[in-house]
Amino acid sequence: MTSDKLQLKRASTSALLSLLNLTILPIIGFIALLFLYQKTESNSIDRYYAALGIKTNLWAAVALILVTGSMFLVGGYNSAWTWVYVVSYFVMVHALFILFATWTLTRSWTGQKLKLSLAK
């Protein structure tokens, strides 16, 4: 496999691991992503996607675990309002992270960096 192809493969694997960590393989996906990051070289497309995946999942951990945990700490486990905020917030924010990771995955398949605009 040429180095370009290998980089592309690693880039899309990184994006996939990021998505898996957010969905059906939490923690395991992240550990695999860290291992993959070590294999990449700086200024390459695979490094870009591995780093993006790590950042995305760290932000997701903060937004989902820390913020939700804080809601329980502040509001208490037995309050209806705590559950109202936790369920609405968690479902929406988690879904947004999954959508972002999905967009990232499809960008990685093109071998280009992330772009959110519809214009070419």
Add this chain to the structure above:
Amino acid sequence: MKYESQGIAKMYFIAALGLFLGQIIFGIIMGMQYVVGDFLFPEIPFNVARMVHTNLLIIWLLFGFMGSAYYLVPEEAERELFSPILAKVMFWVFLGASVLTILGYLLVPYARLAEITMNDLLPTMGREFLEQPTITKIGIVIVALAFVYNIGMTILAGRKTVINVVLLTGIIGLAVFFLFAFYNPHNIVLDKYFWWFVIHLWVEGVWELIMASLLAYVLIKVTGVDREVIEKWLYIIVAMALISGLIGTGHHFFWIGTPDYWQWLGSIFSALEPIPFFMMTLFAFSVVNQRRRDHPNKAAVLWALGTAVMAFLGAGVWGFMHTLAPINYYTHGTQITAAHGHMAFYGAYVMVVLTMISYSMPIMRGKKAANETAQKLEIWAFWLMTLSMVGLTLILTAAGVMQVFLQRFSEDPLPFMVVQDELKNFYWAREITGIGFLSGLFLYLYSFFAKGKEVEFEEEQLD
């Protein structure tokens, strides 16, 4: 337009949009009745407003699907429609039957409507979403069969593509599963059991096939990505939709008196139901990223992407949220269901029909894309309607969680109506998002009449 008979879609789309407006107006009326109980009473009682709201949704989506099929199939099959006259006659039959039925709901007490329409000869009325008089149901079957025949004959005589064959499968399924509406056993468990064969197998089964094929068609047109790539996606999406959706019906059988094994079957298979919607998002994102051209109809591209995203959120995420039996034990029949229902219908079916309209209407009006002003207004309308729907869903979700807690989870459960009173502020907020949605819809309808500078484009930007 490549084929003259594609133009028949226009009348279907116009009727669909008119009925869509009616649906939203009745939604707003009903939303108001949640907080001001006697609003418009006795002229429009809550149960009637609800019936009109849900029935109009089904009718206008059927108009939208039929219009979409009449536009798409001739082009895919590379021939004129088998019988344009039949399509026109069925349009007027369906519109006449629909309008008369809605007027019947509004002007005649429901029990009297059943008497007038001789429901006792073949009783089918009185069930949620299937409230139509038996004679209307027979009309729907005739229209559906004529539609299947017309589309089927066009495809059989022309080119068979994955898109039009998947669409035809969805349409046949739509017609076949509606036949369960005529089976109305006295045993209420059996009644509910087979009632879901219509409702669930439509929206979480065969309609997904229709949706996937319409989305695939528009994406081929606006991105220029190879048909082979899109067709492969379509195979996987359709397979996953059927694998998960058919036995996934079991999530409606948890608490209606059916055997316990449905709790396992329903939970496992319906937990897989987000997969086809997720794949549609992946598919849409992927083909837009690999696109070979920037189509001048930006609004249509936005609607197509929006459909995939919102269907995933509404049908996939919000469905999964309360589909497992231990969770559904607390949440069934609460505002969480309403939240899921609203976003799923909007994301999966309303938006895919609007995607088709957005793509095809300018072409049927003799242009490749709507003018710049019209597109700008349409894009604003997209965001206004979509964000209002997201707001509405979040508010209903919050209301649902509160309802579950107060009514079912708490050690001192409160009665239903006491809890409804506690949810008043949520319902006011929901009404505001409903008005936001209606404003978006007005803007959308106005965009068809907006004048402005024509969009400039190169020929290679088009199909």
